[in-house]
Structures are given as C-alpha cells and as structure tokens.
Amino acid sequence: MSVLKSYRQGIKEAASQPKMIFVLWLANFILGSIIFYLFYGAFSRALGNSAVAEGLLRKFDFNFLVEFLTYHQESIATIFSSVFVLILIDFLVSTFLFGGILFTLTLRLKSSDPESEKRRFAPIFFQGAGKFFGRFFRLLVYSLLLWISSLILYLLLNLFINIFAGLDAGELVFFYSLWFRLAIALFIFFLVRMILDYTRIKIAVEDSPKVFRSLLEMIKFVFKKLGKTLALYYLLLLTGVVFFAIFWALKLTIPQESFMTIVIAFLVGQLFIASQAWLRIAFQQAQLVFYSPVHQELPESSPQEYKNEGLQS
Amino acid sequence: MKKSIILAFFSLFALGHACLAALSQHIVDYRIKAKLLPEEKAVSGQETLTWLNDSDQPVSELQFHLYLNAFKDSSSTFMKESGGAHRGFKADKQDRGYVAITKLLDASGTDLIRTLEYIHPDDWNKDDQTVVRVRLPKPVPPHKKITLHIEFYSKLPKVFARSGFYKNFFMVSQWFPKIGVLWNGKWNCHQYHLNSEFFADFGVYEVELTVPEEHVVGATGKRIKEVKNNDKTKTYTYYQEDIHDFAWTACPDFVEYKERFSLDTPPVDTEMILLIHRSHLNQKERYLSSLKNGIEFYSQNYGAYPYPTITLVDPPFFGSGAGGMEYPTLFTSMAISFIPKGLRFPELVTIHEFGHGYWYGIVGSNEFEEAWLDEGINSYSEVKAMARYYGKESSVLDFIGLKVSDFDFQRAQVINSGRMDPVVKNSWEYFSNGSYNLNAYSKAAVTLLTLENYLGEEVMSRVMKTYFERWKFRHPTSKDFIQVAEEASGQDLGWFFDQFLYSPDKLDYAIGSIRSLPLEETEDKFYLDERERAEKKSQSKEAGKKEKMFRNEVVVVRKGELFFPQEILVEFEQGEKILEKWDGKERWKRFVYLRPYKLLSAHLDPKNKVLLDANFKNNSILAKRNRLSSLKYALKLMFSFQNFLSFGSF
Numbered sequence: 036m037s038v039l040k041s042y043r044q045g046i047k048e049a050a051s052q053p054k055m056i057f058v059l060w061l062a063n064f065i066l067g068s069i070i071f072y073l074f075y076g077a078f079s080r081a082l083g084n085s086a087v088a089e090g091l092l093r094k095f096d097f098n099f100l101v102e103f104l105t106y107h108q109e110s111i112a113t114i115f116s117s118v119f120v121l122i123l124i125d126f127l128v129s130t131f132l133f134g135g136i137l138f139t140l141t142l143r144l145k146s147s148d149p150e151s152e153k154r155r156f157a158p159i160f161f162q163g164a165g166k167f168f169g170r171f172f173r174l175l176v177y178s179l180l181l182w183i184s185s186l187i188l189y190l191l192l193n194l195f196i197n198i199f200a201g202l203d204a205g206e207l208v209f210f211y212s213l214w215f216r217l218a219i220a221l222f223i224f225f226l227v228r229m230i231l232d233y234t235r236i237k238i239a240v241e242d243s244p245k246v247f248r249s250l251l252e253m254i255k256f257v258f259k260k261l262g263k264t265l266a267l268y269y270l271l272l273l274t275g276v277v278f279f280a281i282f283w284a285l286k287l288t289i290p291q292e293s294f295m296t297i298v299i300a301f302l303v304g305q306l307f308i309a310s311q312a313w314l315r316i317a318f319q320q321a322q323l324v325f326y327s328p329v330h331q332e333l334p335e336s337s338p339q340e341y342k343n344e345g346l347q348s
Numbered sequence: 349m350k351k352s353i354i355l356a357f358f359s360l361f362a363l364g365h366a367c368l369a370a371l372s373q374h375i376v377d378y379r380i381k382a383k384l385l386p387e388e389k390a391v392s393g394q395e396t397l398t399w400l401n402d403s404d405q406p407v408s409e410l411q412f413h414l415y416l417n418a419f420k421d422s423s424s425t426f427m428k429e430s431g432g433a434h435r436g437f438k439a440d441k442q443d444r445g446y447v448a449i450t451k452l453l454d455a456s457g458t459d460l461i462r463t464l465e466y467i468h469p470d471d472w473n474k475d476d477q478t479v480v481r482v483r484l485p486k487p488v489p490p491h492k493k494i495t496l497h498i499e500f501y502s503k504l505p506k507v508f509a510r511s512g513f514y515k516n517f518f519m520v521s522q523w524f525p526k527i528g529v530l531w532n533g534k535w536n537c538h539q540y541h542l543n544s545e546f547f548a549d550f551g552v553y554e555v556e557l558t559v560p561e562e563h564v565v566g567a568t569g570k571r572i573k574e575v576k577n578n579d580k581t582k583t584y585t586y587y588q589e590d591i592h593d594f595a596w597t598a599c600p601d602f603v604e605y606k607e608r609f610s611l612d613t614p615p616v617d618t619e620m621i622l623l624i625h626r627s628h629l630n631q632k633e634r635y636l637s638s639l640k641n642g643i644e645f646y647s648q649n650y651g652a653y654p655y656p657t658i659t660l661v662d663p664p665f666f667g668s669g670a671g672g673m674e675y676p677t678l679f680t681s682m683a684i685s686f687i688p689k690g691l692r693f694p695e696l697v698t699i700h701e702f703g704h705g706y707w708y709g710i711v712g713s714n715e716f717e718e719a720w721l722d723e724g725i726n727s728y729s730e731v732k733a734m735a736r737y738y739g740k741e742s743s744v745l746d747f748i749g750l751k752v753s754d755f756d757f758q759r760a761q762v763i764n765s766g767r768m769d770p771v772v773k774n775s776w777e778y779f780s781n782g783s784y785n786l787n788a789y790s791k792a793a794v795t796l797l798t799l800e801n802y803l804g805e806e807v808m809s810r811v812m813k814t815y816f817e818r819w820k821f822r823h824p825t826s827k828d829f830i831q832v833a834e835e836a837s838g839q840d841l842g843w844f845f846d847q848f849l850y851s852p853d854k855l856d857y858a859i860g861s862i863r864s865l866p867l868e869e870t871e872d873k874f875y876l877d878e879r880e881r882a883e884k885k886s887q888s889k890e891a892g893k894k895e896k897m898f899r900n901e902v903v904v905v906r907k908g909e910l911f912f913p914q915e916i917l918v919e920f921e922q923g924e925k926i927l928e929k930w931d932g933k934e935r936w937k938r939f940v941y942l943r944p945y946k947l948l949s950a951h952l953d954p955k956n957k958v959l960l961d962a963n964f965k966n967n968s969i970l971a972k973r974n975r976l977s978s979l980k981y982a983l984k985l986m987f988s989f990q991n992f993l994s995f996g997s998f
Binding site: 059063064066067068070071074075078079081082083084085086087088089091092094095097098099101102105106118121122125126129132205206207209210228291293294297300301304307308311312314315318 | 627628664665666684685686749750751752753756759760763764949951963964965966967968969970971972973974975976977978979980981982983985986987989990991993994995996997998
C-alpha cells in the first residue's frame with residue numbers, strides 16, 4: 036500500500052478509537068498524577084505561607100528555585116527516585132498497552148464488520164494486551180541488542196566525523212558537526228523505534244511466538260523498503276510537530292495567574308497529551324496498514340481466534 | 349657655562365614634568381626584547397630590569413616570580429593543588445611550560461646566575477620552582493636602584509590556566525622573570541597557586557616583540573614602533589607607564605578593529621583595540637558595545653580610565669583556556685559564534701575583565717593575600733554595570749522566557765556555600781577552589797551590594813570613588829577599604845565588616861509566626877465573687893456587641909549566627925501598615941498589636957535590602973496561604989513528565 040494511503044488510513048482509524056485514546060491518556064495521566072502529588076507537596080512545604088508564593092504566580096523566580104534546590108534536597112531526592120521508578124513502570128505499561136492497541140487494530144483490519152469491536156472494546160483490548168505482553172516484553176529485552184548495536188554504530192560514525200570535523204577542524208565546522216551528530220542520533224533512534232514498531236505489528240498480525248526471528252525479519256523488511264517506511268514514519272512525526280506547534284501557540288495565550296487560567300492551561304495540556312495518544316494509535320495503524328499487503332494471506336495463516344472474535348458480534 | 353646652565357634647567361624641567369606626569373611611583377623599569385619562536389612554541393627574551401629599593405633598609409637579595417614553572421611538571425604547587433586542571437581545562441603533558449633564566453648579570457657585569465635559589469615561602473614544596481631568590485654581591489641601599497640584565501627562554505604550555513598556545517594562537521602572559529614586591533620591609537613574592545592571581549609593583553614597560561610577519565599582535569600599552577625585518581618577521585615596540593605587568597598575544601587569524609572612545613565627564617580619551625578571532629566575527633558588535641559600556645560605567649562611577657589604549661582579545665574557541673583574564677590595558681574575553689543574544693556571556697566577561705583593569709590594574713590589590721579587593725569589588729561593580737546596560741532582572745540571561753540577573757547568579761553561589769571560609773583569607777588557604785570562588789567573588793559582591801543598600805546609593809558611590817581615588821596606583825589592604833568606607837560614610841562599620849568579611853557564618857532572619865487571637869473579657873477571675881462574675885459577664889456581652897478585639901502577634905527570629913538591623917512591615921486587614929525596626933541582635937523579637945481587626949501579613953526586609961540573607965522565602969508570612977503557585981508549577985512539571993512518558997511510548 037502506498038505511503039499516503041497508509042498515512043490517511045492511520046489518521047482516520049485512530050480518530051475512530053476514542054476509548055483507546057482514553058485508555059492511553061489515562062495510563063499516562065495516572066503516572067503523571069503521582070509526579071503532581073510529589074511536586075505539589077514539595078512546593079507547598081517549601082513555600083508554606085510565604086509571600087514568595089504570590090510573586091511566583093506572576094513570574095518565575097530564580098531565587099526561589101535556588102533556595103528550593105538548596106534547602107529541600109530530601110524532597111528532590113524523593114522525587115527523582117520516584118521519577119526513575121515511574122519510568123520503569125511506564126515501560127511495562129506501554130509494553131502492555133501496545134498489545135491491546137495492535138490486537139484491536141489488527142482485528143478491525145481483518146474484520147468485515149468494523150463496528151463490532153467498538154461495542155466490545157475493553158475485553159478485546161485487554162485480552163490483546165495480556166496476550167502479547169510476554170512477547171513484547173521479550174522484544175523489549177531483545178531490543179537491547181539493537182540499541183547497543185545502534186550505539187556502537189553511532190560511536191563509529193562519530194569517530195568518522197571526527198576525522199573531518201573534530202576539535203582540530205575549527206569552531207564553525209565543529210559546531211555544525213554537533214548538529215549533524217544530533218541529526219544522526221535522532222535518525223538512528225527513530226529507525227530503531229520504527230523497526231520495533233514493525234516487529235510488534237508482525238508478531239500481532241501473525242500471532243507469532245518467534246519474537247527474535249520477527250525482529251530479524253523486520254530489520255530486513257525495513258531496510259528493504261527503507262524509503263517508504265521512513266517516509267511514512269516521518270510524515271507521522273511531522274503531524275506530531277504540527278500538533279506541538281498548535282499547542283505551543285495556544286499555551287502562550289494563557290497567562291497562568293489565576294485558578295481558572297491554571298485549570299484552562301491544564302485542560303489544554305491534557306488535550307495535547309490525548310492528541311499524542313491519538314498519534315500513537317495513528318502510528319501503529321498506518322504502519323500496520325503499510326505492512327499488511329505483504330501478508331495478504333493473513334486470514335488463512337492467522338489463528339482461528341481472530342476469526343472467532345471478529346464474528347462474535 | 350651658560351649653555352650648561354640652560355641644559356641643566358631643561359633637564360630639571362623635563363624631570364619635573366616626568367614626575368608630575370607619572371601616575372604611580374615607578375618601582376620597576378622593564379626593557380624587554382622578546383622573540384616568538386612559533387615552531388618551538390616558545391619565546392626567547394632579554395630583559396633589563398631597573399628596580400628601586402623604596403624601603404628604608406638595604407636589600408641584599410631580590411625575589412622573582414617564574415610563573416611558567418608552575419606548568420613544568422606535576423610536582424609544582426599549582427599542579428598539586430589543581431590536579432592538573434584549571435577551569436575545566438586539563439594540562440597537556442606533552443606540552444609543558446617553563447621559564448629558564450639563561451643569563452643574569454648586574455650592571456657591573458657580575459654573573460649572578462650561581463646565586464639563584466628556588467624558594468617556597470608558602471608551602472615548603474621543594475619541587476616548586478615558581479619563586480627564585482638572587483643573592484646580591486652588595487646590598488641595594490635604601491632609595492637606590494639596581495639594574496640587572498636577564499636572558500630567559502619561556503616555553504609556553506598548550507593553553508592552560510590563562511597562558512600558552514593553541515595551534516597558531518599565542519597568549520603570552522606571566523612569561524618573563526618578574527620581580528616581587530618589597531612591601532612593609534619584606535619580600536611579598538608568593539608561589540603560583542591554583543587559587544590566586546597576581547601582585548606586582550608599578551613602573552614602566554618598554555617591550556620589543558618580534559614575531560612572524562603574518563601574525564597580528566596585541567599587547568599591553570601603546571604601540572610606538574613597527575619595523576619589518578629581513579627574515580619575514582616584524583618587530584613591534586610597546587610602551588606603557590604606571591602598570592605592573594605586561595602580556596601579549598599573536599595569531600595570524602586575528603582581525604583587528606580600532607575605535608576611539610571619548611567621554612567629556614570625566615575626561616576619557618582612549619583607543620579601543622579589538623583582536624577578534626576570524627571564527628567570531630559575528631560577535632564584533634557585542635564585544636565593542638560592551639567594552640564601551642564598561643569604560644563608560646567604570647569611568648563615571650569610580651574614576652576616569654587613564655590609559656591611551658585598551659585591547660580586548662578574543663581567543664579561538666579551543667584556546668579559550670586563555671580567555672577571561674585581565675592584564676594592564678589588555679584583557680581576554682570569551683565568545684562562541686553561535687551564542688544567542690539573550691545569553692549575555694560575552695558582555696559579562698568583557699565588562700568583568702575590563703573592570704579588573706580598575707581593581708587589579710589601577711588599584712594594585714594583592715590578589716595573593718586579599719583576592720576580594722579585586723575579584724569581589726569587581727564582581728560588585730560588574731553586577732551594577734550589567735544591570736544598568738542589560739536590565740536589572742535579565743542582565744545575564746534573557747532567553748526563551750527565562751530571565752536571570754547577574755545578582756541572582758552571585759547570590760545562588762552564596763546560599764549554596766558550605767560556609768567554610770571567610771571572605772578575607774590568603775587565596776591558597778581556602779578550603780577548596782569552590783570556596784575561594786564563592787568567597788572572593790560572589791560573597792564579597794553580595795556583601796558590597798548589601799552595604800550599598802544599607803548606606804544608600806549616594807554614600808556608597810562616595811565610598812567607591814574615594815577608595816579608587818585614594819588607592820589608585822598603590823597597594824591597599826582590606827583595612828584601607830574599611831577605613832575609606834567609614835570615613836566616606838561617617839559611620840562606624842566595624843560591626844558590618846567584622847561579620848561579613850572576617851566570618852564564614854550565615855545571615856538568615858525569618859518571620860517565625862504571625863497570629864491573631866480574639867480577645868475575650870474573662871469573667872471567671874479567681875478573686876471575683878458570684879455577683880461580680882455575673883456583672884462582668886453581662887458587661888462582656890455588651891462589649892462583644894460593640895467591637896471584637898484581637899491580639900495580633902508577629903514573631904521575628906534570627907536563625908543565622910550573624911546579625912543585621914531589620915525592618916518589618918506588618919499589614920492588617922483594614923489596610924493599616926506598620927513599619928517596625930529591630931536591631932536584629934537578639935535571637936527573636938515579638939511585636940504585639942491590639943486591634944479590632946486581624947493581621948494580614950508580615951514581611952521582613954520588605955524592600956529586599958539585606959541581600960546576604962540566606963533565605964528570602966522565610967522572610968514573609970501571609971495569614972492566608974496561597975496554594976495557587978504550588979498548583980501551577982506542580983501541574984507544569986506533571987505535564988512535562990507526561991510529555992516525556994508519552995514521547996517514550998511511541
């Protein structure tokens with residue numbers, strides 16, 4: 036399927052999944068709430084009844100920041116260790132949710148009655164989440180190999196760049212090379228993420244238990260269709276950038292100096308987070324659609340449960 | 349006879365004129381011929397030094413600084429103290445630096461080289477070779493001069509701790525055998541330390557510099573001659589009086605810009621010379637405008653800039669270990685070609701280093717023993733200059749909505765300090781490099797800003813002008829500064845300086861508590877009988893109908909060891925405001941007010957004058973807590989974390 040068609044289908048399908056968007060947003064919100072609770076407590080303790088709080092409402096106060104960092108190091112240490120734990124939890128939650136997203140989307144792609152799954156969202160979503168969690172977790176572990184190889188590749192590329200744009204090349208060349216190095220790092224980062232996306236899609240579509248093999252096959256697949264897979268991925272990324280620009284412009288218009296404006300800014304922020312959840316689904320759907328034509332014979336090769344679940348409506 | 353009388357008259361006139369024109373007492377007179385050896389990364393030199401024994405005692409030995417020997421090997425005091433690192437730069441073991449005296453003769457031609465002896469006045473490190481003693485065959489009588497001829501070879505290190513080379517860039521500083529200061533009858537000639545800069549006597553420098561002709565040269569003083577040689581070199585001669593050091597730089601990649609700067613009041617006329625590295629040409633205007641601001645600010649606030657030139661050197665990025673350093677009439681700044689305008693680092697460094705020309709260059713402070721007299725006073729001046737030209741709240745940073753002032757940065761260091769040292773201390777004896785920096789620079793600056801708020805801007809201006817005027821071209825001590833401050837302000841400031849210059853302790857006041865207790869006329873006093881009690885009860889009921897009274901209490905506490913007079917602004921519900929004064933000496937004080945209304949807030953130091961206070965946050969209490977700020981920033985951070993997780997989940 037063409038890149039644009041996959042992109043359009045991805046966007047469209049994601050928009051028709053409000054419950055899925057809600058689940059993704061909710062998981063993110065719950066983890067974020069813990070951070071809110073910790074920071075709110077720390078700031079409240081730090082500020083007490085001080086009049087500094089009133090000034091802070093109007094503008095950022097560097098002196099308060101320094102005093103907070105100096106005199107409330109225990110709170111900061113607690114927050115940082117909590118952040119670390121929450122990130123680990125998020126890894127597991129995301130891995131769990133990926134199963135639900137892909138199972139639901141794959142099912143809808145194969146089903147002749149797309150409305151059927153909508154009525155039974157939760158059982159299908161969480162069944163898929165549970166079903167693929169083990170495999171996707173293994174993929175997470177195997178992906179370390181990919182990440183480490185990518186890091187080595189990046190370091191080698193850096194050594195190569197150093198030959199032409201190292202410290203001896205002069206300031207301008209060196210600074211341009213920093214941007215170039217950053218671009219390469221991002222490119223490799225997104226490439227690995229894309230490979231992992233396709234691997235998860237393959238595992239879900241084929242209900243394959245062979246995780247490592249799927250990973251190797253998808254590396255081959257991505258490099259075979261590198262131009263198209265990249266084009267689709269970056270088109271979706273660009274959509275995210277557009278959302279970000281809109282959000283930023285909107286945010287600038289909200290002065291957070293009263294309870295109402297703080298709440299409004301918060302709601303706008305949550306809408307932006309929800310839009311990211313939507314985009315995450317769009318990523319999966321678009322790539323799923325792009326990958327599917329390669330497996331036209333899916334219904335036959337896929338397990339019976341897909342057909343059964345699809346027909347249960 | 350007549351001819352000789354006329355000649356004598358003219359000679360006397362010339363001498364008198366010279367004496368009148370001299371701004372300082374010329375203790376030293378250096379005539380140096382130096383040649384840059386680019387291949388060897390070295391300088392060979394010949395130095396004729398005439399030194400005046402200004403003491404009342406005969407002097408039988410001379411002491412010299414050989415600063416470059418700090419980089420000779422890892423056993424020098426500098427290297428031991430620094431671990432081979434300075435300002436984030438590591439010393440290159442392949443390219444060490446050193447200075448070797450190859451010939452030392454007195455005026456009669458007597459070879460003195462065998463009398464040379466390395467000494468270690470500060471730490472007994474026998475491996476340190478940064479100070480050398482010369483025993484003289486016969487003492488220099490009081491108020492007489494001695495002339496020495498010295499030949500030396502200075503190998504420059506790869507740029508490290510202010511000096512050295514990077515490729516074809518050369519920053520040649522602390523490079524020649526330099527005589528110490530005979531001060532109060534003793535040699536003041538300290539070893540080169542990590543935490544210290546320099547100290548030297550005023551005098552005259554005439555220096556001939558021979559460099560490859562493609563090099564662009566900048567140096568202390570005014571260029572008075574330029575000769576092209578047959579061997580593809582050029583010789584530049586620089587001359588300057590009333591200075592106490594000489595530094596120079598050479599690099600073919602420098603682009604030179606010259607511009608005159610003049611002021612009517614006070615009268616200033618000087619030539620600004622900018623030597624900017626090719627890769628930073630887009631920073632030219634930032635450098636020149638901040639240099640103009642610096643000259644204007646220091647001239648107007650302390651005294652007219654007295655020299656005919658000021659040279660600003662912009663080193664290449666990878667030679668920036670030489671950046672951010674001052675020498676008489678020449679200093680190095682720092683920039684990168686991509687630095688956004690809102691990050692005012694080039695401006696800050698330029699104004700700071702130019703300012704050193706005042707508090708180290710013109711006022712000859714002893715940076716070994718009382719570094720704050722230069723670093724601290726200059727940081728104070730820099731905070732004020734940056735605020736004047738770049739905005740009080742955003743003088744250093746005004747970038748993507750974030751505004752931070754120079755003062756904010758200085759204070760951040762002070763409140764983060766471990767309080768291990770006082771401000772006044774021998775530089776090399778501070779607990780750590782961090783302690784030296786925060787005390788000599790930041791705490792001293794915040795101390796002077798607090799003093800200014802205490803005395804008032806006008807009085808402080810008088811203090812600074814008097815200090816500069818009285819001690820320019822001389823060597824002051826902390827006591828001299830204190831004396832001037834007391835004299836110019838007409839106040840005994842011993843309590844202030846004793847605490848803030850000589851104690852490492854903390855200043856922190858807080859509003860301990862505020863409360864408004866409703867007052868009730870009590871009817872059950874033990875001495876009342878039943879009838880009286882009932883009567884009282886009915887009276888209090890009637891009174892309650894009229895007006896309810898509150899006992900409003902404000903408790904202020906001194907949490908730190910140091911004291912400072914305080915003002916407390918107390919605000920009530922009905923708009924009443926009371927400004928209380930407290931000498932701040934006790935550990936706490938309670939203010940009580942009987943009012944028919946409650947307290948609204950109490951603010952200690954409401955005009956934010958006591959900048960040394962270690963915690964601004966506890967300087968106020970509101971009766972009604974404001975939780976919106978906590979909500980706002982906690983939600984912001986929550987949102988950032990949500991974005992982080994969301995991005996990670998894609």
